[in-house]
Amino acid sequence: MGPQERAPCAATHTPQSKPIVYDWNDLKVLLAVARHGSTTAAAKALGVNQSTVQRRLLALERCFKRPLVQRHPTGSRLTTLGEQLVPLAEGVEQAALALAHEVERQARDVRGVVRVTCPEPIVHKLAASSVLERFHARYPHLKIEFVMSDRYLDLNQGEVDVALRSGDTEDAALVGRKIGDSLWAIYASAAYLARRGWPERAEDFSQHDWVGLDESLGQHRAALWLKQVAPGAHIVARNNSVLGLAYSAKAGLGLAPLPTPLGDAEPELVRVLGPIPELTRIWRVLTTPELRRTPRVAAFFDFMVEEMQALRPIITG
Structure with a gap:
């Protein structure tokens, strides 16, 4: 046990007094028995089993060194001391509820702006969902400002506060949590497939036209994968965003690697092949350790x- 920990019912010794330190959860059990008349009914009200109720009552009685409940075949009856403690325990209950309500109120009162970077299609899908609506209902004074980019903005340099990012995270200084998986597949328009045919395997890729990413996203995993599987692929158009890839593919220019949520949502596009295992990555929510501790960023x-x-x-x- 660490120096800051204290066992239940331990006495804090001072020259003036030795107050008893009890567990508030044990007082909850005493109140439940007082209100419901038996350990069985108290256990049901608290959502625990009867043995837990009995164990906590015994712990409280050991703490106070006097019996608090008398067990009878028809139920449980509080002793004189138990009855005297009920109004005091109710005062502790009200104080605990007031504390919880105040913490919740302050959490809802978080104010400011959270700058979030993520690809443009994700912002569109978030806006079309109820996720942002629920966030603003919980934090009415907190504003989200999206910085839409397919390149990785630098959180450590203060370009943004939070990143919703798929792919490899090389910056070990960032803290993050996985929120899903990023799946990619190959898409083309029906018009393109009618004109050029349907590639059935990766070996056919070099015989097709492609739309790809430009030099600003040259290290993107989709760009690197295409160079590897089809080094001689004919690139007919280059884009500086994944959304641009989708537009070019819809125009019938060629095949395009796209995230499955984006490609599958486009009725003008056909999934040709995939998901591609080599393009699968993890989606994370990322920030810096310092920002993670700030109320506005922690809330988001x-x-x-x-x-x-x-x-x-x-x-x-």
């Missing part, structure tokens, strides 16, 4: 983790 970060199930259709498809 924790909310995104909490909304993981709602985010997965948006980021994974």
Whole structure:
């Protein structure tokens, strides 16, 4: 046990007094028995089993060194001391509830701006969902400012506060949580496939036209993968965003690697091949250790983790 820890019912010795240190959870059990008349009913009200109720009552009685409850075949009856403690325990209960309400109020009163970077398609899908609506309902004074970019902005240099990012995270100084998986596949328009045919395997890629990423995103995993599997691929158009890839593919210019939530949502595009295992990565919510401790960033970060199930259709498809 560490120097800051204290066992339940330990006495704090001072020259004036030796106050008893008790567990508030044990007082909850005493109140439940007083209100419901038996350990069985108290256990049901508290959502625990009866043995837990009995164990906590015994711990409280050992703490106070006097019996608090008398057990009878028809139920439980408080002793004189137990009855005298009930109004005091109710005062502790009200104080604990007031503390919880104040913490919740202050959490809702978080103010300021959180600058969040993520690809443009994710912002569109978030806006079309109810995720942001729930966030603003919980934090009405906290504003989200999206910085849409397919390149990795530098959190350590203060370009943004939080990143919703897929791919490899090389900066070990960042803290993050996984919120889903990033899946990619190959897409083309129906018009392109009618004109050039359907590639059935990676070996066919070099015989097709492609739309790719420009030099500003030359290290993107999709760009590196295409160079590896089809080094002689004919690139007919280059874009500085993943959304640009989708537009070019819809125009019938060629094949394009795209995230499955984006490609599958476009009725004009056909999934040709995939998901491609080599392009699968993790989606994370990322920030710096310093910003993680600030109320405004912590509110957004924790909310995104909490909304993981709602985010997965948006980021994974």
